[in-house]
């Protein structure tokens with residue numbers, strides 16, 4: 001049996017391209033006692049993978065050249081020499097961009113049988129959903145009556161942030177990259193408004209659009225994108241406002257950094273508005289995962305939370321789908337079905 005995999009062929013210079021990846025086949029290793037063979041069914045594509053393509057050190061180690069890209073997957077046990085896992089069971093784990101994996105069973109999570117589709121464990125009920133829940137409740141400490149702006153509002157993280165915020169009694173304004181996404185955000189997810197950032201002709205125009213949607217100012221900014229969205233939101237922040245810094249996808253490949261607001265101007269705004277700016281990485285919040293999962297799965301089962309998936313087929317589609325994700329070409333949680 002062969003294993004298909006997508007490896008990092010070279011590090012990107014600026015924006016990644018398909019040439020940075022290589023599709024290859026390797027032989028499957030022999031199974032030893034205590035190990036299990038897994039067939040990957042679903043691969044999650046997430047923006048953090050862009051950072052892992054660079055050689056520089058971050059909060060996690062980079063992917064080495066020639067090694068499979070990292071990524072969370074859902075896989076079926078197809079052979080087992082480990083008493084704790086039976087053939088046919090579904091598990092999730094960080095197997096990477098591969099068709100099959102061998103595991104010793106450690107750091108795997110069994111996917112419980114449920115009426116919610118299994119792949120939700122990679123999105124609304126997995127890492128992105130947990131990020132939304134932690135960012136809103138523990139980092140931003142949202143309260144009823146406040147106004148929140150959520151960027152990448154139709155995406156895996158943003159779509160849950162806004163819905164949970166609405167349930168808590170906040171006024172929620174989204175920012176998204178097309179009219180279709182904005183319509184989904186307001187009509188399906190129930191946001192109070194949504195700004196299409198593609199239509200803003202300048203930072204000043206964008207700033208005025210935020211003012212129009214948030215006449216009483218912004219108490220919380222859930223930051224997913226940075227760039228001109230951040231520049232437009234900042235002047236609208238109320239005194240003592242909070243910014244939950246979750247991601248800055250528009251800057252991941254270095255685009256727009258030259259034109260970005262100069263640091264002293266930003267720092268002064270943090271001072272005069274007495275803002276609390278709080279970056280967070282979800283891996284530091286593992287202890288709250290069961291509480292998050294219990295709450296959000298019961299909201300999904302009760303029809304109170306909606307989610308959208310952008311499903312692409314075949315491991316070969318992973319590089320192009322990933323590039324789409326970085327450029328707003330996804331509509332919902334980006335997944336590859338193998």
Ligand SMILES: NC(=O)c1ccc[n+]([C@@H]2O[C@H](COP(=O)([O-])OP(=O)(O)OC[C@H]3O[C@@H](n4cnc5c(N)ncnc54)[C@H](OP(=O)(O)O)[C@@H]3O)[C@@H](O)[C@H]2O)c1
Pocket residue numbers: 046047048127128131152153154155156157158175176177178181197224225227229245246247248249250251280281282283325326327328329330331332333334
């Ligand atoms: N801190 C953590 O632990 C943690 C964990 C998970 C995710 N994150 C971060 O959360 C953010 C959202 O992740 P996700 O998985 O939910 O992805 P997503 O929102 O499903 O997809 C990414 C979206 O980013 C938006 N985008 C891309 N380039 C942009 C640009 N130049 N300007 C404005 N928007 C742009 C696009 O939406 P539009 O078409 O609407 O612009 C795109 O659809 C990312 O920054 C990610 O790195 C952080």
